[in-house]
Amino acid sequence: MPEAETSITISRIGSNGGKLSSSSSIESNGASTSSRRRNMPMMYQMYESQYEDLRGTVYGPESPDFFPAQASENLKKALSGIETNDQAIINILVHHNNFQRQKILSAYEDMYEKSLISDIEEETGGYFLEMALALFKPAHVLDTLQLYKSVSNRYGDHSVAVEIACTRSARQLKVIREQYQQDFKKTLEKDINVKVEGIFGRMLSLLLCKSREEDGKRLDEELVNRHANLMLSQTVDDLSRNVVIFEQIFAVKSWRHIAAVLNRADELRGDRRDIETILRKNKTMHSETRLMLLTIVHVARNNQLYFAEKLRNAMSGERPDHSTIIRVIVTRSEIDMADIVEEYKSRYQRSLDFDIQQSCSGDYLRLVQSTINPNGAINI
Template sequence: MSTLSVLPVPPSPRDDAINLHRAFKGFGCDTRAVINILAHRDATQRSYIQQEYRTMYSEDLLKRLASELSGKLETAVLLWMHDPAGRDAVVINESLNVARNLEAASEVICSRTPAQLQYLKQIYHSKFGIYLENAIERNTTGDFQKLLLAYVSTPRHEGPEVNREIAEKDAKVLYKAGEKKLGTDEKTFIHLFSERSGAHLNAISSYYHDMYGHSLKKAVKNETSGVLAHALLTIVRCAENPAKYFAKVCHKAMKGMGTDDNTLIRVIVTRTEIDMQYIKAEYLRKYRKTLNDAVHSETSGDYRAFLLALLGPNQK
């Protein structure tokens, strides 16, 4: 459930384009005006605004925003301006080719549904002129590469139906491939995690806990490491409860000294129009503090104002 607050009758894209252009004119940018407009428009409205701006001013709105804004606010707003699939493509491309942040790439890929991944692959190719599979091959190695390639290319059922008999058998197969043997049969983990539906993996987790006394997540942590472990854990956690997973990612980004702003921006911007209400509820339940309050204490200025606008009203 989205936290995006959109006016019942928003201004026309033309009016928004005019007001944005007005915010850019003169000495300095009226960033509050930019935030008040863009943080309250959905993906379709943002697309129309960009089209209208180009038509009226013969200028790319994203390039103008990049020249007018700076720092973390610029990063957040530019990411926000894309539609969900385009945004995912940008994050993955940046993570694989520029920042070398493989965990960010695996988070996006391993938390998306098969339908989302199929569309993402089309958008990635149209934006960057390379197939997502080729980008993964160029920038990753080993079992992590094998898992990502399998995950983006294997058709998976998306419904809630589960064959309990097969799920129980799969739990036993994973135990034999991991904790029961010396060393780990990563191929089996990759095969089952990339081919089974979210509902099926959730059932496997339940059977695993019942039969072996601890969670499948703990088994993954014991048997794998590094980016492979991160990807496998993302898959199983999102199968169980994606909102809880992203609440944990947000908390980790703000925990301790300093804030991992890139992660915080990525999660808030990519989940606002999808399930941020559920993420906020999970955050409050687990950490006894609202996500809004945490963001308020860890950020400042217009950057803080933009993130809080996307998060919507604070919980009581």
């Protein structure tokens, strides 16, 4: 008989405070959830969000209904036949959360003295393999690796680093910085200073390395007005070069505060163009700085709509950007993917699932669909 696991639950991750929705499949008993989480490694406990109002699509079975040995046996069967049973792999991936997948990896190696990752690499390929490997990688390790690749990009595409800086909580960024130093034997701040030049690099370092206030704090209306007027005292070109003001408003204050400042500044402009339009139409600002400021505006106002737009853009080009599709769906699956799906439909008047079908195919398509489908992923 496989040994029942008794300590595995990963809570939802969001960007705003609040309570779990009444439709949640996650146990609402705080004491019970807390007791199970105590046995999780500290890195995982720290990487959990403190916000509970948003909805992911992957939760995994509640303990004691999780049996990593049984999941490992099913994976072995799926990988050992004449033809690989990709659907069985999909079912196990989307019916277990990230922490439970780490238990499955360990159980598989103990049982068969082989690496599950190596066996999957031998039997599958393409984007299906890429997404499966991302789902099996510990969440904080995946974010750290994505950040390292983006910071080290010799061609200057630092958009993923900006995305991580703006969409991970202060606690998550702290874990990423620690993991970064452990994996790459250097601090993130020093690496950015070496690899990312100019004012943009200094601003990126502030976003990633400064400690940010959490959103639960009550808004200081006087400070909101002061920051809004400070923004209006600068042209957007001046703002894009002023590291001191950038730090004051965008690097250390909560996202709720930033949203209030942006909205107040737009109100004070009256009939003139809003900040997003001004940034989009600016032709003189450094392109990466403009992207950073636009990301800040979008994330502060609606984090889930930001990701919906990222997915839409990834599927709207001449060729689908599968790295973005995989990154967004994997990293948000336990966080707010159900809300992203809803924002996508509201924004584009079409379902994300329909557009995914136009961009993906085969077992890769089925894996993506299973990950974004709340009913398929929640009803274990």
